[in-house]
Every structure is written in C-alpha cells, then in structure tokens.
Amino acid sequence: MAAKKKRKTTLHHGRRRGARTKVSAPIVRRAANHSAWLIPTRWVKFVIAIFLLPICAILTQTFFTVFARATVTQRLWAAEEFWFFSLGAVLWLIAFFGLPRPMLVYVFGHELTHALWVLLMGGRVSRFRVGRDGGHIVTDRNNFWIALAPYFFPLYSLIAIAGYGVLGMFFNVQPYGRLLYALIGATWAFHFTFACWMIPKKQTDLTDHGTFFSLVVIYLMNLALLSVMLVLASSQISFADLGREFVANADKFAHWLTSL
Template sequence: MWLKVIKFIAGILAIPLMAAVTRAFYGNIVGVVELAGILKYFMWGVGAYIVLHLLFFKPMFIYVLGHEAVHAVTSWVMGGKINSFKVSDKGGSVSTTKTNAVVELSPYFIPIYAIILMAVYFVVAYSYKINGAVFIFLIGFTLTLHLVMTIEVMKIRQPDLMKSGYLFSIVIVYVLNIIIIAMLFSLLFPSFSSKKFFADSYVFSRDIYAVIIRQMFF
C-alpha cells in the first residue's frame, strides 16, 4: 500500500521531467545537420507504419514477440531464469525467477526492433556498402512501431503497468523512451550530442522545478 502511494507521489513529482526531456530532445534534434538530406526517408518510414497500422493491420504478434523477449532478456541480465515463454497475436507471457520494476517496464521503453536493426546495420556496414536511405526509412518505421504499439497496449492498463503504479509507469516510460531514442540518435548522427541532451535536460528540469517551488512557497 505505502509503496504504491510513494510511487504515485514520485510519478507526480517526475511529471516536469517529461517536459524537460521533450524540450531538450527537440532542441537538439533540430540542430542535427545530417538530417538535412535524409529526414524525408525517416518520415516516410514513420508514415508507412502509420498507414499500415491504421488501414491494414496492427502487427500485434511482432510487437508481443519483441515485448516478451525484452522482459525475458532483462530478467536474465539481472540474474533471473526463464521458466516459460509464450507469444501469440492475442498476447504473451514470460515466467521468470526475477522480476522488478525495471523488468516489468523495460519493453515499454526499449525499442527492441530499432536496436536490432541498428546493430545489424553497423555490423554489416563494416564490410559492405548499404543503402543509407533504406536504413533510415526502417529506423523511422521500427521506432514508430514501438511508440504506437506501446501507446496501444498502455491504454488497456497492462498488469505490468499496474504493478508499478499506472501514473508512475506512464511518466517513467515516457521519459526513458525519449532518453533511449536520444541515445540511439547520438549513435546515428554525430552532430546529435547525448552529453548536450542530458545537460539541457538537467537545466530545463532545474528551471521548471525552481518555478514550481517559487509559485508554491514564495
């Protein structure tokens, strides 16, 4: 009971972080010079997934597979053992010997398919020339898949989210999604500095909390 109350309060206190990381991300992404010639391919990937999702079908099985795989890998990394792994287009489940808030929430902020795509690209590109436009298109597609499907499943209040507190989970998932995507972009685009992103996030957070404190107590 008390843990849920603490997480609820923590969720409220962390809401300004959502605004801070969003502003920091936007401020840094608009300055990425590499996007000048390839932004259209990224946006085509975003648009392609949205069209697929809205007009044709929602790739639930693919999303659930990645979702449960992240649960399993995160638990394993933390010393847990995988007892069972089930996936279908109706849903999935993983039984492990180790679970906590990180294990429960990790699939919601780790864009697994975009990460796999980047890993494969960098390994293959080391030896072979790859069409960069296709890669950027697929990055846009896979990131949008992750974000849109995450929103879809979060709307139905998944048990993973309820265990950690719904408000707390939403805030943490949002902030960590921005952070993870920022880190991925720092690998893709040399002019996107993760160091500057974190510095800006800190400054914006500090300023927002300072304004709130002044309004409340002074």
C-alpha cells in the first residue's frame, strides 16, 4: 500500500445498549441561568498545556545534561547496552524508510494500547477491530490518557521486556541480553517513527482533546520515558541523580522567572 495514503486509527466511544421501555415523564422547564459561565474543556486543557511547558523545558534540560555527562565522563557510549540499543534503532530506521511499512502491525499495537488503557481506567471494551486501512475500539470510557496512550506508551518494547523476563524464569537468557537491548532499540524506534508519522495526519486522538494540549502531553511523557531508559541503561546514573538535576534546573528556572 502506498506510504502517502492517509490512514486513520479512530477511537470510537460508547456502548451498544439493548432496547428499553420508554417511560413518559412531565417536562420541567427552567429559566436559563445567565450568570453561569460555561468554559469549554479544550480551553482549560490549553491553559494546562501552557503551564506544562516549563516542566517540559526543565525536563529537557535535565535529560540532555545527564545524558551528556554520562556520555562524556562515564563513557556511556562505550557500553554494549548503548551500542546494541542503537543498532536496533538504526536497523528499524532503515526498514521504516526503505521497506514497505507494516501498517497492520502498527494499527494492531495502536488499538491494543487504547484497549489496555481503557481496562487500566476501569472501562470495558466491547469491540476491537483492526485492518490495514485503520481500526477502532468500542468502549464505555474515554479520556485523554486513553486517547493519547499509543503516542507515548511503547507497547512492543514492553512486550519484549516482559517476554524476556518470563523466559528468564525458566531458561538462562542472560547470554541473550544483547539481543534484548537490540529489540528494545528497534521496537522503541518503531514506536517513535510511527508516532511522528501519524501525528501530522490529523488524528482524532489528538484533535478531540486539543492538538496543542495533546502534543505537550505526548512530548512530556516520551521524554519522561527516555529519562527512565537512560537511568536503566547506565549503572552510574540513578533516579536520585536525575531528581537532583531536575530540582537544580527547576530552581534555576524559578530564579530566572523571579528576576524578570
């Protein structure tokens, strides 16, 4: 299928209900309350996104500072985990730009991520449909976490990690640790490239909750995930180190803000 063809993975909401007996009730008309203000939720989310921008900036500075320190002073670039992760990512990039894109695999993972987050939020999934031209789920619950989850939740990377852990309970999989890092690199690159490729295609997942708000949340969550991966990949970096750097950068930002 041509790569330029637009494909939509639409998240449908609502449950089919059985027929019910209608009960007539008297209609009560109330005078409109002109003093009440009705603020669209998109406006509220837009304001929230503006307040999230400083957090994005602070976390970005924190990530690149810690990454540069680990690369230069702690020789992260020389670790085999880094090289095999990078190898997997590069191999996927070659496949993404040079081979037919596995749309069915992507759409399945996209809709499965929606479904998993519906279940995490206590909802129900009554229909799950996947095809090469798109897919959808029918559910009784919807919020921005469910809608945006496929853009920051690397499902296939987590499946690879979980599979490695399960196999490790029965077999000695330690010699295949390099393969795991390569798989994580390839699957995370799969997640990242498809997310970047689909975002400009006016997905309803983003527009339903406001595109600006959605993009800020997606960026922040992906950066947080990268920060966690950086800590796990480097034995010299701990979550405490990352937290201290974040607090220091937040303090610098606060001083800069008060000096304006």
